[in-house]
Amino acid sequence: xxxxxxxxxxxxxxxxxxxxxxxxxxxxxxxxxxxxxxxxxxxxxxxxxxxxxxxxxxxxxxxxxxxxxxxxxxxxxxxxxxxxxxxxxxxxxxxxxxxxxxxxxxxxxxxxxxxxxxxxxxxxxxxxxxxxxxxxxxxxxxxxxxxxxxxxxxxxxxxxxxxxxxxxxxxxxxxxxxxxxxxxxxxxxxxxxxxxxxxxxxxxxxxxxxxxxxxxxxxxxxxxxxxxxxxxxxxxxxxxxxxxxxxxxxxxxxxxxxxxxxxxxxxxxxxxxxxxxxxxxxxxxxxxxxxxxxxxxxxxxxxxxxxxxxxxxxxxx
Ligand code: UD2
Numbered sequence: 001x002x003x004x005x006x007x008x009x010x011x012x013x014x015x016x017x018x019x020x021x022x023x024x025x026x027x028x029x030x031x032x033x034x035x036x037x038x039x040x041x042x043x044x045x046x047x048x049x050x051x052x053x054x055x056x057x058x059x060x061x062x063x064x065x066x067x068x069x070x071x072x073x074x075x076x077x078x079x080x081x082x083x084x085x086x087x088x089x090x091x092x093x094x095x096x097x098x099x100x101x102x103x104x105x106x107x108x109x110x111x112x113x114x115x116x117x118x119x120x121x122x123x124x125x126x127x128x129x130x131x132x133x134x135x136x137x138x139x140x141x142x143x144x145x146x147x148x149x150x151x152x153x154x155x156x157x158x159x160x161x162x163x164x165x166x167x168x169x170x171x172x173x174x175x176x177x178x179x180x181x182x183x184x185x186x187x188x189x190x191x192x193x194x195x196x197x198x199x200x201x202x203x204x205x206x207x208x209x210x211x212x213x214x215x216x217x218x219x220x221x222x223x224x225x226x227x228x229x230x231x232x233x234x235x236x237x238x239x240x241x242x243x244x245x246x247x248x249x250x251x252x253x254x255x256x257x258x259x260x261x262x263x264x265x266x267x268x269x270x271x272x273x274x275x276x277x278x279x280x281x282x283x284x285x286x287x288x289x290x291x292x293x294x295x296x297x298x299x300x301x302x303x304x305x306x307x308x309x310x311x312x313x314x315x316x317x
Contacts, residue, residue: 012080014041175243179220180309209272219302243282
Protein backbone atom coordinates (compact mmCIF):
# COMPACT_ATOMS: atom_id res chain seq x y z
CA UNK A 1 0.00 0.00 0.00
CA UNK A 2 1.33 3.42 -0.96
CA UNK A 3 0.99 5.74 2.04
CA UNK A 4 1.70 8.84 -0.04
CA UNK A 5 4.90 9.73 1.82
CA UNK A 6 8.04 9.75 -0.31
CA UNK A 7 10.95 10.18 2.02
CA UNK A 8 11.09 9.83 5.80
CA UNK A 9 13.59 10.14 8.61
CA UNK A 10 13.04 8.00 11.70
CA UNK A 11 15.09 9.05 14.70
CA UNK A 12 15.54 6.14 17.08
CA UNK A 13 14.77 3.87 14.16
CA UNK A 14 16.86 0.99 15.52
CA UNK A 15 14.86 0.94 18.74
CA UNK A 16 11.84 -1.12 19.65
CA UNK A 17 9.08 1.08 18.19
CA UNK A 18 11.21 2.93 15.62
CA UNK A 19 12.40 -0.30 14.00
CA UNK A 20 8.84 -1.53 13.47
CA UNK A 21 7.95 1.82 11.92
CA UNK A 22 11.03 1.71 9.67
CA UNK A 23 10.20 -1.80 8.51
CA UNK A 24 6.55 -0.96 7.80
CA UNK A 25 7.36 2.21 5.87
CA UNK A 26 10.12 0.56 3.84
CA UNK A 27 7.69 -2.24 2.96
CA UNK A 28 5.18 0.38 1.81
CA UNK A 29 7.74 1.83 -0.59
CA UNK A 30 8.94 4.90 1.35
CA UNK A 31 12.58 5.96 1.22
CA UNK A 32 13.54 5.44 4.86
CA UNK A 33 16.52 6.90 6.67
CA UNK A 34 17.11 5.67 10.20
CA UNK A 35 19.16 7.75 12.63
CA UNK A 36 20.19 5.99 15.82
CA UNK A 37 23.14 6.30 18.20
CA UNK A 38 22.64 2.68 19.31
CA UNK A 39 22.47 3.59 23.01
CA UNK A 40 19.26 1.68 23.48
CA UNK A 41 18.65 0.72 19.84
CA UNK A 42 20.23 -2.40 18.32
CA UNK A 43 21.39 -3.18 14.77
CA UNK A 44 19.82 -6.59 15.34
CA UNK A 45 16.40 -4.86 15.21
CA UNK A 46 16.94 -3.63 11.64
CA UNK A 47 19.22 -6.25 10.15
CA UNK A 48 16.43 -8.07 8.29
CA UNK A 49 15.56 -4.98 6.22
CA UNK A 50 18.86 -3.07 6.32
CA UNK A 51 19.15 -3.33 2.52
CA UNK A 52 15.85 -1.45 2.13
CA UNK A 53 16.79 1.56 4.29
CA UNK A 54 19.65 3.99 4.86
CA UNK A 55 21.12 3.64 8.31
CA UNK A 56 23.00 6.56 9.85
CA UNK A 57 24.73 6.02 13.17
CA UNK A 58 24.54 9.34 14.95
CA UNK A 59 23.00 11.45 17.64
CA UNK A 60 20.03 13.80 17.66
CA UNK A 61 22.21 16.37 19.46
CA UNK A 62 24.34 16.65 16.29
CA UNK A 63 22.77 19.67 14.56
CA UNK A 64 24.93 19.49 11.44
CA UNK A 65 24.11 15.84 10.89
CA UNK A 66 20.39 16.51 11.37
CA UNK A 67 20.50 19.37 8.90
CA UNK A 68 22.08 17.08 6.33
CA UNK A 69 19.74 14.12 6.71
CA UNK A 70 16.49 16.09 6.84
CA UNK A 71 17.15 17.50 3.36
CA UNK A 72 14.50 16.35 0.87
CA UNK A 73 12.60 14.65 3.66
CA UNK A 74 8.79 14.76 3.69
CA UNK A 75 8.11 13.50 7.20
CA UNK A 76 10.24 13.05 10.31
CA UNK A 77 9.15 10.48 12.89
CA UNK A 78 10.92 11.40 16.10
CA UNK A 79 11.22 8.30 18.28
CA UNK A 80 14.71 8.78 19.71
CA UNK A 81 14.86 9.44 23.44
CA UNK A 82 16.23 8.37 26.78
CA UNK A 83 13.23 6.10 27.26
CA UNK A 84 13.72 4.98 30.84
CA UNK A 85 11.87 7.04 33.46
CA UNK A 86 14.41 5.88 36.06
CA UNK A 87 17.35 7.10 33.98
CA UNK A 88 15.77 10.55 33.77
CA UNK A 89 15.29 10.55 37.56
CA UNK A 90 18.96 9.61 38.07
CA UNK A 91 20.24 12.06 35.46
CA UNK A 92 17.74 14.87 34.87
CA UNK A 93 20.27 17.12 33.14
CA UNK A 94 21.87 14.53 30.83
CA UNK A 95 18.48 13.15 29.85
CA UNK A 96 17.11 16.65 29.19
CA UNK A 97 20.01 17.32 26.82
CA UNK A 98 18.77 14.39 24.73
CA UNK A 99 15.03 14.51 25.32
CA UNK A 100 14.56 18.29 25.21
CA UNK A 101 17.48 19.85 23.31
CA UNK A 102 17.74 16.84 21.00
CA UNK A 103 14.07 17.15 20.15
CA UNK A 104 14.45 20.88 19.58
CA UNK A 105 17.35 20.18 17.24
CA UNK A 106 15.19 17.69 15.30
CA UNK A 107 12.34 20.21 15.02
CA UNK A 108 14.66 22.98 13.95
CA UNK A 109 16.50 20.96 11.30
CA UNK A 110 13.10 19.95 9.92
CA UNK A 111 12.00 23.60 9.86
CA UNK A 112 15.16 24.71 8.06
CA UNK A 113 14.67 22.06 5.40
CA UNK A 114 10.93 22.68 4.95
CA UNK A 115 9.95 19.21 6.11
CA UNK A 116 6.17 18.94 5.77
CA UNK A 117 5.42 17.28 9.07
CA UNK A 118 7.11 16.01 12.22
CA UNK A 119 5.40 13.27 14.24
CA UNK A 120 6.70 13.12 17.80
CA UNK A 121 6.56 10.26 20.30
CA UNK A 122 5.14 11.55 23.56
CA UNK A 123 3.90 9.54 26.54
CA UNK A 124 0.94 8.89 28.78
CA UNK A 125 3.40 9.89 31.53
CA UNK A 126 2.34 13.53 30.95
CA UNK A 127 -1.00 12.73 32.65
CA UNK A 128 0.66 11.78 35.96
CA UNK A 129 -1.51 10.19 38.62
CA UNK A 130 -4.78 12.01 38.00
CA UNK A 131 -7.34 9.34 39.00
CA UNK A 132 -9.83 10.41 36.34
CA UNK A 133 -10.28 7.72 33.68
CA UNK A 134 -9.98 7.45 30.80
CA UNK A 135 -7.17 9.93 30.29
CA UNK A 136 -8.21 12.31 27.56
CA UNK A 137 -6.04 14.71 25.65
CA UNK A 138 -7.75 17.83 27.02
CA UNK A 139 -6.98 16.97 30.67
CA UNK A 140 -4.44 19.24 32.37
CA UNK A 141 -1.02 17.57 32.36
CA UNK A 142 0.56 16.62 35.66
CA UNK A 143 4.13 15.45 35.00
CA UNK A 144 5.69 13.61 37.95
CA UNK A 145 9.14 12.71 36.61
CA UNK A 146 11.84 14.44 34.57
CA UNK A 147 10.82 12.11 31.73
CA UNK A 148 7.24 13.39 31.84
CA UNK A 149 8.39 17.03 32.01
CA UNK A 150 10.67 16.41 29.03
CA UNK A 151 7.88 14.84 26.97
CA UNK A 152 5.50 17.67 27.89
CA UNK A 153 8.15 20.22 26.91
CA UNK A 154 8.44 18.51 23.54
CA UNK A 155 4.69 18.83 23.05
CA UNK A 156 4.96 22.56 23.79
CA UNK A 157 7.82 22.99 21.33
CA UNK A 158 5.90 21.00 18.73
CA UNK A 159 2.92 23.30 19.15
CA UNK A 160 5.19 26.32 18.91
CA UNK A 161 6.76 25.13 15.66
CA UNK A 162 3.30 24.55 14.29
CA UNK A 163 2.01 28.00 15.30
CA UNK A 164 5.08 30.18 14.98
CA UNK A 165 6.82 28.65 11.97
CA UNK A 166 3.90 26.93 10.27
CA UNK A 167 5.67 23.56 10.28
CA UNK A 168 3.15 20.80 10.90
CA UNK A 169 3.64 18.72 14.02
CA UNK A 170 1.64 15.91 15.61
CA UNK A 171 2.29 14.42 19.06
CA UNK A 172 1.35 10.88 20.01
CA UNK A 173 0.98 9.97 23.67
CA UNK A 174 1.90 6.30 23.81
CA UNK A 175 0.33 4.20 26.55
CA UNK A 176 1.96 0.85 27.44
CA UNK A 177 3.42 -0.37 24.16
CA UNK A 178 4.44 -4.02 23.80
CA UNK A 179 5.53 -6.43 21.10
CA UNK A 180 8.49 -8.21 19.51
CA UNK A 181 11.94 -6.56 19.97
CA UNK A 182 11.07 -4.90 23.29
CA UNK A 183 14.18 -5.20 25.42
CA UNK A 184 13.51 -7.01 28.74
CA UNK A 185 16.95 -6.45 30.22
CA UNK A 186 16.28 -3.72 32.79
CA UNK A 187 14.05 -4.03 35.87
CA UNK A 188 12.17 -1.01 34.45
CA UNK A 189 11.62 -2.57 31.03
CA UNK A 190 8.00 -2.92 29.95
CA UNK A 191 6.24 -5.44 32.17
CA UNK A 192 5.19 -7.59 29.20
CA UNK A 193 8.79 -7.97 28.01
CA UNK A 194 9.83 -9.01 31.53
CA UNK A 195 6.93 -11.44 31.92
CA UNK A 196 7.60 -12.92 28.47
CA UNK A 197 11.20 -13.65 29.29
CA UNK A 198 10.31 -15.23 32.65
CA UNK A 199 7.52 -17.34 31.14
CA UNK A 200 9.79 -18.48 28.30
CA UNK A 201 12.43 -19.54 30.81
CA UNK A 202 9.90 -21.33 33.01
CA UNK A 203 10.35 -18.89 35.87
CA UNK A 204 7.71 -17.01 37.80
CA UNK A 205 7.01 -13.29 37.95
CA UNK A 206 7.40 -10.73 40.70
CA UNK A 207 4.33 -8.52 40.91
CA UNK A 208 4.70 -5.17 42.63
CA UNK A 209 1.76 -4.26 44.89
CA UNK A 210 -1.40 -6.35 44.90
CA UNK A 211 -1.36 -6.77 41.12
CA UNK A 212 -4.76 -5.14 40.73
CA UNK A 213 -3.24 -2.07 39.08
CA UNK A 214 -4.34 -1.84 35.45
CA UNK A 215 -2.72 -0.70 32.21
CA UNK A 216 -3.78 -0.08 28.63
CA UNK A 217 -1.41 -2.26 26.60
CA UNK A 218 -1.17 -1.40 22.90
CA UNK A 219 0.54 -3.65 20.35
CA UNK A 220 3.48 -2.10 18.49
CA UNK A 221 1.82 -2.76 15.10
CA UNK A 222 -1.03 -0.51 16.14
CA UNK A 223 1.45 2.16 17.23
CA UNK A 224 2.98 2.01 13.74
CA UNK A 225 -0.47 2.49 12.26
CA UNK A 226 -1.10 5.50 14.53
CA UNK A 227 2.16 7.07 13.34
CA UNK A 228 1.26 6.60 9.68
CA UNK A 229 -2.18 8.13 10.21
CA UNK A 230 -0.61 11.00 12.16
CA UNK A 231 1.72 11.65 9.24
CA UNK A 232 -0.98 11.60 6.61
CA UNK A 233 -4.21 12.63 8.34
CA UNK A 234 -5.81 15.97 9.11
CA UNK A 235 -3.96 16.33 12.39
CA UNK A 236 -1.50 19.22 12.29
CA UNK A 237 -0.90 20.82 15.67
CA UNK A 238 -2.76 18.08 17.53
CA UNK A 239 -2.02 15.62 20.33
CA UNK A 240 -3.46 12.09 20.33
CA UNK A 241 -3.47 9.20 22.76
CA UNK A 242 -2.25 5.91 21.38
CA UNK A 243 -3.90 3.14 23.34
CA UNK A 244 -6.70 0.63 23.00
CA UNK A 245 -9.30 2.04 25.41
CA UNK A 246 -9.19 -1.26 27.32
CA UNK A 247 -7.19 -2.16 30.40
CA UNK A 248 -6.08 -5.34 32.14
CA UNK A 249 -4.67 -5.90 35.64
CA UNK A 250 -1.10 -7.04 36.13
CA UNK A 251 -2.42 -10.19 37.87
CA UNK A 252 -4.60 -11.07 34.88
CA UNK A 253 -1.75 -10.28 32.51
CA UNK A 254 0.64 -12.71 34.23
CA UNK A 255 -2.07 -15.40 34.36
CA UNK A 256 -2.61 -14.98 30.61
CA UNK A 257 1.07 -15.01 29.67
CA UNK A 258 2.00 -17.97 31.87
CA UNK A 259 -0.99 -19.94 30.56
CA UNK A 260 0.02 -19.15 26.97
CA UNK A 261 3.55 -20.29 27.71
CA UNK A 262 2.08 -23.58 28.92
CA UNK A 263 3.49 -23.43 32.41
CA UNK A 264 1.09 -21.72 34.81
CA UNK A 265 3.03 -20.44 37.78
CA UNK A 266 1.86 -18.52 40.82
CA UNK A 267 3.54 -15.11 41.00
CA UNK A 268 5.34 -13.75 44.04
CA UNK A 269 4.45 -10.33 45.43
CA UNK A 270 6.66 -7.45 46.53
CA UNK A 271 5.74 -3.96 47.77
CA UNK A 272 4.35 -1.55 45.19
CA UNK A 273 6.88 0.60 43.36
CA UNK A 274 7.15 4.19 44.55
CA UNK A 275 5.10 6.46 42.32
CA UNK A 276 3.33 3.61 40.52
CA UNK A 277 -0.03 4.82 39.21
CA UNK A 278 -2.95 2.52 40.04
CA UNK A 279 -4.88 2.72 36.79
CA UNK A 280 -4.10 3.91 33.29
CA UNK A 281 -6.52 3.87 30.40
CA UNK A 282 -6.49 5.81 27.13
CA UNK A 283 -9.44 7.80 25.90
CA UNK A 284 -9.56 6.87 22.22
CA UNK A 285 -12.36 9.05 20.86
CA UNK A 286 -10.22 11.89 19.52
CA UNK A 287 -7.87 9.55 17.65
CA UNK A 288 -10.81 7.77 16.10
CA UNK A 289 -12.71 10.95 15.19
CA UNK A 290 -9.74 12.83 13.74
CA UNK A 291 -7.42 10.11 12.44
CA UNK A 292 -9.69 7.10 12.10
CA UNK A 293 -7.20 5.41 14.40
CA UNK A 294 -8.45 2.38 16.25
CA UNK A 295 -6.13 -0.21 17.76
CA UNK A 296 -7.01 -3.43 15.96
CA UNK A 297 -4.82 -6.14 17.45
CA UNK A 298 -6.56 -7.92 20.36
CA UNK A 299 -4.35 -8.32 23.44
CA UNK A 300 -4.25 -12.12 23.17
CA UNK A 301 -3.15 -11.98 19.50
CA UNK A 302 -0.46 -9.43 20.30
CA UNK A 303 0.73 -11.52 23.23
CA UNK A 304 0.97 -14.70 21.19
CA UNK A 305 2.97 -12.95 18.44
CA UNK A 306 5.21 -11.51 21.13
CA UNK A 307 5.64 -14.85 22.89
CA UNK A 308 6.61 -16.50 19.59
CA UNK A 309 9.26 -13.84 19.05
CA UNK A 310 10.74 -14.18 22.56
CA UNK A 311 10.83 -17.97 22.18
CA UNK A 312 12.80 -17.70 18.93
CA UNK A 313 14.93 -14.88 20.10
CA UNK A 314 15.87 -16.21 23.53
CA UNK A 315 16.58 -19.72 22.30
CA UNK A 316 18.67 -18.32 19.44
CA UNK A 317 21.01 -16.52 21.90
C1 UD2 B 1 4.76 3.25 31.74
C2 UD2 B 1 5.91 3.52 30.79
C3 UD2 B 1 6.76 4.65 31.31
C4 UD2 B 1 5.90 5.88 31.62
C5 UD2 B 1 4.76 5.48 32.57
C6 UD2 B 1 3.80 6.63 32.78
C7 UD2 B 1 6.51 1.44 29.71
C8 UD2 B 1 7.52 0.33 29.65
N1 UD2 B 1 6.75 2.35 30.67
O1 UD2 B 1 5.23 2.79 32.97
O2 UD2 B 1 7.72 4.99 30.34
O3 UD2 B 1 5.40 6.40 30.41
O4 UD2 B 1 4.00 4.42 31.99
O5 UD2 B 1 2.84 6.30 33.74
O6 UD2 B 1 5.62 1.54 28.90
N2 UD2 B 1 5.32 -4.56 37.19
C9 UD2 B 1 5.30 -5.72 37.94
N3 UD2 B 1 6.34 -6.60 37.81
C10 UD2 B 1 7.40 -6.37 36.97
C11 UD2 B 1 7.41 -5.16 36.20
C12 UD2 B 1 6.36 -4.27 36.34
O7 UD2 B 1 4.38 -5.97 38.73
O8 UD2 B 1 8.30 -7.20 36.87
C13 UD2 B 1 4.18 -3.63 37.30
C14 UD2 B 1 4.59 -2.20 37.60
O9 UD2 B 1 4.76 -2.00 38.98
C15 UD2 B 1 3.39 -1.44 37.01
C16 UD2 B 1 2.96 -2.30 35.82
O10 UD2 B 1 3.54 -3.59 36.04
O11 UD2 B 1 2.34 -1.38 37.95
C17 UD2 B 1 3.44 -1.77 34.49
O12 UD2 B 1 4.82 -1.50 34.59
P1 UD2 B 1 5.71 -0.97 33.36
O13 UD2 B 1 7.06 -0.69 33.91
O14 UD2 B 1 5.59 -1.88 32.20
O15 UD2 B 1 4.97 0.35 32.90
P2 UD2 B 1 4.45 1.65 33.72
O16 UD2 B 1 2.98 1.74 33.45
O17 UD2 B 1 4.92 1.66 35.12
